[in-house]
Amino acid sequence: MTLPAIEGRALSRTYGGFRALDGVDLKVARGEVRGIIGPNGAGKSTLMDVLTGRAASRGGTVLLGGRDISALAPRARQRAGLARSFQKTNVFLDLTVGEQIRLAGRCATLDNGEEVLVALGLAEIAHRPAADISYGDRRRLDLALALVGRPQVLLLDEPAAGLTVEESLAMADLLKDLARRWHVTVLLVEHDMEVVFGICDRITVLHLGRLLAEGTPAEIRSDPRVISAYLGTAA
Amino acid sequence: MTSPATLTATAPARPARAPGSVLALVVLGTGCLLPFAGASPLLLSLLVQAIIGAMLATGVGFLVRQNGMVSFGHALFFGLGGYVLGVPMAHGLLPPEMAVLLALLVPALLAFLLGLVITRIPGVAFSMLSLACAQTFYEVVLKVRTLANGDDGMSVTFPARLFGLDVGLLQDPRSMYLICWVLLAAVLVGLWLFTRSPYGLLTLAIRSNEERARFIGYETVVPRAAVYALSAGVAGLAGVLATFYNGFISPDMMHWTLSGSALVMAVIGGTRAVWGPALGAVVFFFFKEIVGDATEHWPAVIGITLIVVTLCAPAGLSGLLARLFARRAA
Numbered sequence: 267m268t269l270p271a272i273e274g275r276a277l278s279r280t281y282g283g284f285r286a287l288d289g290v291d292l293k294v295a296r297g298e299v300r301g302i303i304g305p306n307g308a309g310k311s312t313l314m315d316v317l318t319g320r321a322a323s324r325g326g327t328v329l330l331g332g333r334d335i336s337a338l339a340p341r342a343r344q345r346a347g348l349a350r351s352f353q354k355t356n357v358f359l360d361l362t363v364g365e366q367i368r369l370a371g372r373c374a375t376l377d378n379g380e381e382v383l384v385a386l387g388l389a390e391i392a393h394r395p396a397a398d399i400s401y402g403d404r405r406r407l408d409l410a411l412a413l414v415g416r417p418q419v420l421l422l423d424e425p426a427a428g429l430t431v432e433e434s435l436a437m438a439d440l441l442k443d444l445a446r447r448w449h450v451t452v453l454l455v456e457h458d459m460e461v462v463f464g465i466c467d468r469i470t471v472l473h474l475g476r477l478l479a480e481g482t483p484a485e486i487r488s489d490p491r492v493i494s495a496y497l498g499t500a501a
Numbered sequence: 502m503t504s505p506a507t508l509t510a511t512a513p514a515r516p517a518r519a520p521g522s523v524l525a526l527v528v529l530g531t532g533c534l535l536p537f538a539g540a541s542p543l544l545l546s547l548l549v550q551a552i553i554g555a556m557l558a559t560g561v562g563f564l565v566r567q568n569g570m571v572s573f574g575h576a577l578f579f580g581l582g583g584y585v586l587g588v589p590m591a592h593g594l595l596p597p598e599m600a601v602l603l604a605l606l607v608p609a610l611l612a613f614l615l616g617l618v619i620t621r622i623p624g625v626a627f628s629m630l631s632l633a634c635a636q637t638f639y640e641v642v643l644k645v646r647t648l649a650n651g652d653d654g655m656s657v658t659f660p661a662r663l664f665g666l667d668v669g670l671l672q673d674p675r676s677m678y679l680i681c682w683v684l685l686a687a688v689l690v691g692l693w694l695f696t697r698s699p700y701g702l703l704t705l706a707i708r709s710n711e712e713r714a715r716f717i718g719y720e721t722v723v724p725r726a727a728v729y730a731l732s733a734g735v736a737g738l739a740g741v742l743a744t745f746y747n748g749f750i751s752p753d754m755m756h757w758t759l760s761g762s763a764l765v766m767a768v769i770g771g772t773r774a775v776w777g778p779a780l781g782a783v784v785f786f787f788f789k790e791i792v793g794d795a796t797e798h799w800p801a802v803i804g805i806t807l808i809v810v811t812l813c814a815p816a817g818l819s820g821l822l823a824r825l826f827a828r829r830a831a
Contacts, residue, residue: 373718
């Protein structure tokens with residue numbers, strides 16, 4: 267039996283008295299594009315943080331390709347093949363696009379910086395400081411930094427946030443293409459349902475820190491619990 | 502797909518430095534000629550003090566530039582250089598050459614160890630911790646009279662020769678000026694090369710976004726501590742030179758007011774360029790001399806100047822010069 271690319275068992279996290287994540291189980295197959303959706307405060311970003319080690323899980327286990335990485339720091343998880351992008355664009359504003367990709371490549375086991383720059387259409391602006399490029403380009407740079415080294419699993423926290431409809435759809439197509447070509451497993455937190463239903467193989471729905479539903483886009487779209495809690499009747 | 506050379510071909514992000522390099526060589530050459538152009542021993546002696554201050558300010562400014570951290574306690578490393586040189590020399594605890602080597606190494610080493618702890622803490626908290634560390638050492642050298650006469654300080658007598666070099670050269674304004682000038686140039690070039698190196702780029706990235714640096718796989722504490730150590734090493738070298746030149750050590754070398762002055766010099770010169778704080782130090786030093794002759798309230802004038810520079814040229818004098826050159830080039 268093939269091991270899941272990433273697995274979370276009984277993941278929990280509290281902030282003060284608030285249970286942001288409450289015993290969530292998650293299993294994502296290799297090569298799958300998995301969407302994580304849910305209303306604000308559902309625990310989506312917390313799940314990302316717990317998986318990548320940005321926030322510690324209170325109990326629970328994170329397995330990457332069957333290996334327990336729960337005790338590893340974010341840096342070690344990244345080196346093990348778990349990369350992420352952030353909800354707010356998280357790049358090095360003082361460095362040029364090329365410098366940051368080189369920096370990421372130097373740390374990766376596979377330095378595919380050139381390939382990533384070209385694939386994400388950033389080669390033309392490689393000489394420009396990140397502070398001087400457009401918001402859309404920064405989002406792509408954020409994604410590029412996560413893709414250098416071809417991680418096994420890529421966690422994307424609202425990659426289409428702040429983009430226009432056209433940019434979001436282009437980003438979705440790009441993601442799907444890269445995931446297929448580079449055999450990267452993707453976990454995608456996103457509010458743009460067009461993007462989520464367009465590219466995800468399966469979708470996990472969180473509500474109040476708990477797992478509400480999981481299934482294919484068609485199953486999720488017709489799940490009365492999801493419709494009631496999040497999608498509404500228009501979905 | 503583009504050629505594998507895309508990154509390297511597109512990488513030269515910063516503008517070409519050729520005119521800057523020529524200017525730097527002209528400044529260096531002119532400075533070297535000064536003792537032979539009839540400069541008085543008094544002027545040369547003032548310049549020695551200014552260059553030593555420039556070195557201290559360079560250390561402080563480098564920390565701001567690479568780590569984004571403001572130290573209120575760099576006088577610790579300046580004074581430590583002096584004390585590690587002077588105390589063993591005076592008490593005959595170590596061979597003199599060994600004392601010199603230790604004086605150059607100990608400030609950087611201490612800073613690295615301290616840095617592993619205190620550079621994890623950003624912002625004002627780091628500034629306060631750096632101040633606290635410096636004041637702790639200040640209190641030690643002030644209170645432990647057996648070390649170096651406490652508040653009175655201590656004269657340091659050097660052997661006639663060190664590493665085959667006549668120590669008299671380190672106390673003569675003309676030769677010491679040349680030594681300090683060349684050493685300052687070497688420090689600036691060395692730090693500039695560091696900023697252009699992959700490790701320098703990493704430290705800039707960490708300053709820019711530490712969390713992102715961690716999430717692309719980098720350890721961030723050691724590089725921060727390394728920059729702190731490097732900047733402290735430069736301050737320590739300044740302290741060693743000051744001790745050689747003055748033949749005297751005192752707790753004032755570690756006092757927070759010296760750290761504050763170095764920070765003011767760095768702010769006046771600007772920290773975006775490695776050489777900015779050195780320029781600020783020379784301007785500060787001579788401004789202080791001139792204004793000090795005119796009024797005893799010179800600190801107030803310095804304070805007003807600092808406010809004006811901060812408001813009118815936030816990037817300091819070096820930023821102002823860079824803007825002027827860029828405008829002329831355009």
